[in-house]
Amino acid sequence: MNLADRAFGTSEFSLAEEPGIFTWDLASDKVYADSALANLFGLDPEQTLTGLPVIRYLDRIHPDDKPSVAKAISESVITGNPYRCDYRVFDRSGQIVAVAAFGRCFRDEDGNPSQYAGIVFPTNNHVQQDELSAHCSAALKIARSSGLQTTADALEAILKELAKPMPSDTVQVH
Secondary structure, three states, rough: OHHHHOOOOOOOOOOOOOEEEEEEOOOOOOOEEEEHHHHHOOOOOOOOOOOOHHHHHOOOOOOOOOHHHHHHHHHHHHHOOOOOEEEEEEEEOOOOEEEEEEEEEEEEEOOOEEEEEEEEEOOOOHHHHHHOOOOOOOHHHHHHHHOOOOHHHHHHHHHHHHHHHOOOOOOOOO
16 A cells, blocks of 8 residues: 555555544634544544534543643643643543544744644554553463462562553653
């Protein structure tokens, strides 16, 4: 598949893998987004095309990740610096989807924040974490059956950490 085919919509991406693109008009508080972003966030594609308030998107973000995402967006609006943020959203079926977002706030001729644009795409961090948890669980069974208590204790501690909600790391991109 070449780049031109992907650019013109004949890609082999499934809708679940496709990056979503958005523009937020700060004055009207309307976020205009494509169907891929609607799918990621579990929103109606017709409504995302005609614009929804930003709160409708924020409501679809995992509660543990919402504060750091709101902070990253706020800082980007204030500073004008681009941002990258990893977090989780709930899709239409209520499943958690790990995503990465890149965005930037643009200013009008007077220097006031006016438009915010970006891209959000699914990541597979949760799949990797699930695979690691399964591997550690299998190793824990082996350690217990072999009488390796210290190893079993360490694996139990790792599994407890893996069971905690993922932190949402915010990294400024310059």
